[in-house]
């Protein structure tokens with residue numbers, strides 16, 4: 063019988079059973095509010111603070127540098143708008159944003175542009191890389207913030223962050239790194255990357271939806287942020303609202319397991335991705351991959367099928383779950399801004415599928431995915447470009 067195949071792990075991942083088990087008691091018996099002074103509250107507070115310390119340790123941060131949020135979108139908004147509000151009275155009004163950032167970075171920046179900030183977009187090469195020379199040229203004495211993601215959600219391309227951070231810092235600018243897609247897929251340390259602000263979202267790495275975090279550097283330099291929400295003064299006044307203990311416990315567990323399994327999962331997923339690509343090439347020799355081959359996330363494969371509309375391909379392979387753009391933007395029928403920034407024509411950008419593999423992906427699923435694709439391609443005659 064035909065089975066659905068999920069190859070959209072960059073959009074979201076399933077919860078690991080161990081994560082569910084770790085979270086369960088904090089929904090049922092240990093339900094206290096971590097801010098309450100009684101024993102129920104203390105029990106929850108201990109779970110939150112132990113989780114915070116473990117998450118910080120796993121990501122090369124100190125516990126005070128981790129602010130829990132509802133996910134990466136909120137963390138990115140807090141970083142960008144929080145910084146802009148704090149430094150609004152200063153002369154630094156220039157923001158440099160990579161053209162291939164996620165909408166959760168581009169849209170808050172676009173909002174600031176309507177509020178008197180000068181927002182400039184950094185170009186990328188055809189391989190999707192922000193060249194350090196391009197950043198060096200764009201930096202100004204008035205640059206407040208540089209925002210460049212670590213790994214791209216559509217292509218998996220990994221940016222040369224340490225070099226870019228050094229340039230931003232030498233110009234006196236802060237550096238925000240959207241690490242949402244990299245966390246759980248490659249080893250990383252915020253302190254080693256030397257970024258000032260970074261973000262994560264649990265549902266991208268086998269944790270629950272609705273929890274993420276913002277990393278805010280505390281020293282050299284200390285990053286000052288203004289809150290976007292006011293209330294009980296939680297999270298050192300930066301993010302008021304009752305902390306969701308079960309989700310925080312789940313985030314910790316998901317990170318612990320995902321990161322511990324990396325040495326085993328990385329080569330396995332790489333081999334499966336190679337098999338998928340080889341199969342695609344055999345059935346559609348015109349197909350090409352987008353983005354630098356290395357460094358790249360091991361699970362991500364962006365493929366353009368020239369002459370074939372991605373949405374037609376998806377319609378003819380209904381049991382294959384892949385993405386045409388990033389999940390959060392594919393509701394809007396516009397060709398990917400990431401691929402367009404890399405120089406793809408509108409037609410080629412609309413002919414692109416993103417395959418993203420995950421820990422549960424098996425060889426049988428890759429075979430099945432290739433069979434679905436072959437059938438879909440057979441029924442679609444390539445049109446002349």
Ligand SMILES: Cc1ncc(COP(=O)(O)O)c(C=O)c1O
Nearest residue numbers: 133134135164166215242243263
């Ligand atoms: C690179 C990147 N940044 C930010 C986000 C937003 O994450 P969330 O949906 O958890 O807010 C995503 C999700 O697709 C992403 O891929």
